[in-house]
Amino acid sequence: MKDCKKVSEEISSDKNCQTNLLEKAQFYFHLSICPPCRRYFKHIKSLKNGVQNIFKEFVKENEGHIKKIEEDVIQKIKKQ
Numbered sequence: 001m002k003d004c005k006k007v008s009e010e011i012s013s014d015k016n017c018q019t020n021l022l023e024k025a026q027f028y029f030h031l032s033i034c035p036p037c038r039r040y041f042k043h044i045k046s047l048k049n050g051v052q053n054i055f056k057e058f059v060k061e062n063e064g065h066i067k068k069i070e071e072d073v074i075q076k077i078k079k080q
Ligand SMILES: [Zn+2]
Pocket: 003, 004, 005, 007, 030, 034, 036, 037
């Protein structure tokens, strides 16, 4: 059985610790019975989504610029 320490480590770590279905089931089972871990999980998840949204906005705002960089790179590769 997973405890809070283990679960919170898994939540905050970027790599996937839940290598199999049993691990995953234990992880979500713990979240379902433990409100503090559930809150922590939601918090981290929204933080990660927030970062992703910021990145998406950045890409959107700089789309033209990024395209130009891409074209430059392609040109350079073609010249080689
Ligand atoms: Zn817990």
